[in-house]
Amino acid sequence: MSGGTVKRWRLARDERGGVGVLIVVGLTAFAILVSVFFTDVLTVFTGMRMNQTAADAAALAAAREATKVYIEALQNKLEGKIARLDGEVDREAWRRYEDDCYESCGTDADGHESCSTVCPPSIVPYWNAVVADWSIPGSIVRHLPSNPNPGGYDPTVKIPLDEAVRYFYRDDCPAVPLCGSVIEPRANFRRDVDAAIEHALAGRIRSAAEEFAGENGAYTVNAVTYVKQDAQDVSAFAIQVTVERRLSFLSVDARVFSNSPAVHNAAAADIDRI
Numbered sequence: 282m283s284g285g286t287v288k289r290w291r292l293a294r295d296e297r298g299g300v301g302v303l304i305v306v307g308l309t310a311f312a313i314l315v316s317v318f319f320t321d322v323l324t325v326f327t328g329m330r331m332n333q334t335a336a337d338a339a340a341l342a343a344a345r346e347a348t349k350v351y352i353e354a355l356q357n358k359l360e361g362k363i364a365r366l367d368g369e370v371d372r373e374a375w376r377r378y379e380d381d382c383y384e385s386c387g388t389d390a391d392g393h394e395s396c397s398t399v400c401p402p403s404i405v406p407y408w409n410a411v412v413a414d415w416s417i418p419g420s421i422v423r424h425l426p427s428n429p430n431p432g433g434y435d436p437t438v439k440i441p442l443d444e445a446v447r448y449f450y451r452d453d454c455p456a457v458p459l460c461g462s463v464i465e466p467r468a469n470f471r472r473d474v475d476a477a478i479e480h481a482l483a484g485r486i487r488s489a490a491e492e493f494a495g496e497n498g499a500y501t502v503n504a505v506t507y508v509k510q511d512a513q514d515v516s517a518f519a520i521q522v523t524v525e526r527r528l529s530f531l532s533v534d535a536r537v538f539s540n541s542p543a544v545h546n547a548a549a550a551d552i553d554r555i
Contacts, residue, residue, distance in 0.1 A: 333546045333548070334497050334498070335493075335494045335495075335497035335498050335499035335524050335546070336494070336499070336522055336523070336524045336546040336547055336548035337548045337550075338493040338494065338496070338497045339489075339490040339491070339493045339494035339497075339499065339502060339522040339524055339548070340490070340520055340521065340522040340548040340549055340550040341493070341550045342489040342490055342492065342493035343486050343487070343489050343490040343505055343520040343522055343550065344519065344520045344550035344551060344552050344553075345489070345553075346481075346485055346486045346488075346489035346490075347478050347481070347486050347507070347520050347552045348552050348553040350477055350478055350480075350481040350485060350486065351473075351474045351477040351478050351552075352442065352555070353477075354473065354474075354476075354477035355442065355446065355473065355474070355477070356442070358473060359440075359442075359445050359446075359449060362449050362463050363421060363424050363425070365462055365463050366417070366421070366425065366459065366463050367424075367425040367426055367427050368427075369456075369458045369459060369463060370408065370411050370412060370415070370417070370425060370427060371408070371425075371427035372458075373411045373456075373458065374404060374407045374408040374410075374411045374427075375404065375407075377407045377410065377411070378400065378401060378404050378407045379400070381400070381401050381407075382398050382399065382400040382401070383398070383399055384396050384397070384398055384399075385397055385398075385399045403429075404429050405429045405430060408427070408428070408429050408430075409430070414455070414456070415455045415456050415459065416448075416455050417448070418440075418444050418445075418448055420438055420439070420440045420441060420444060420445075421440055421444075421445065421448065423435045423436070423438040424436055424438065424440060442555050443555045446470060446555060448464075449463065449464060449465065450464075450465055450466070450467050450469060450470035451464060451466075451467055452466055452467050471510065475507075475509060478507050478552075479507060482505060482507055483505075486505060486520065487502065487505045490502050490505050490520075490522050494522070494524045499524040499525065501524065501525050502522060502523070502524050502525075503523045503524065503525050503545065504521075504522070504523040505520065505521075505522050506520070506521040506522075506523075507520060508520070508521055508549065518551060518552050518554060519549045519550060519551045519552055520549065520550055520552060521547060521548070521549040522547065522548055522549075523545060523546070523547040524545070524546055524547075525545050
């Protein structure tokens with residue numbers, strides 16, 4: 282082999298080696314870019330899934346807290362209604378009792394005329410008659426302090442909340458003295474529930490949402506919304522929560538974003554009904 286041929290062969294071999302190195306370097310760089318891109322895509326996907334889990338947890342916690350809030354508010358209001366009902370029952374029972382009293386007059390042995398008021402022997406049947414006429418549920422009757430029946434008053438008896446709501450919020454008032462202050466239209470029940478939940482929305486309910494959102498990886502709770510029942514959607518009775526989770530990328534500097542990069546997810550959970 283001549284010297285020129287050997288030189289050309291070495292040159293060609295060096296060129297092939299250089300191209301091979303470039304190919305390896307290029308493939309390595311491409312693999313790095315792909316892995317960075319894939320990592321960022323995975324970051325977004327994982328962030329969205331984790332944030333959705335946080336949104337779901339926050340919505341459930343907020344709905345549970347909303348249920349507690351409106352039940353507590355109703356129980357407080359129902360206690361006042363029971364106290365007023367007790368006063369009305371007692372007043373009506375004594376009115377009926379006194380209506381059956383009468384004056385009895387007679388002459389004694391000395392010829393002097395005297396009169397006295399004669400009344401029924403017990404208030405119990407009159408009180409029970411009022412309770413029956415006004416269709417008061419037995420569990421509520423046990424909570425009326427004026428109950429004259431032996432062992433009749435027992436505040437330890439639990440009043441089913443749904444039973445109390447049905448009695449005190451209705452469109453057919455059983456007696457005039459009860460209308461308004463004791464018995465309210467059914468529509469007022471919805472008003473009282475809405476008022477209780479809206480009052481606690483920015484406080485207790487949002488705090489419950491933030492606690493569970495944070496425990497499940499969300500950065501912040503952006504909004505907590507009460508979805509009311511209305512004429513268009515009578516089934517609506519829920520809490521909706523929107524949460525945010527901030528992200529960081531390998532391929533893009535966060536400074537290129539006008540705001541910190543983040544994913545936002547929303548979830549809603551139904552409030553328990555009674």
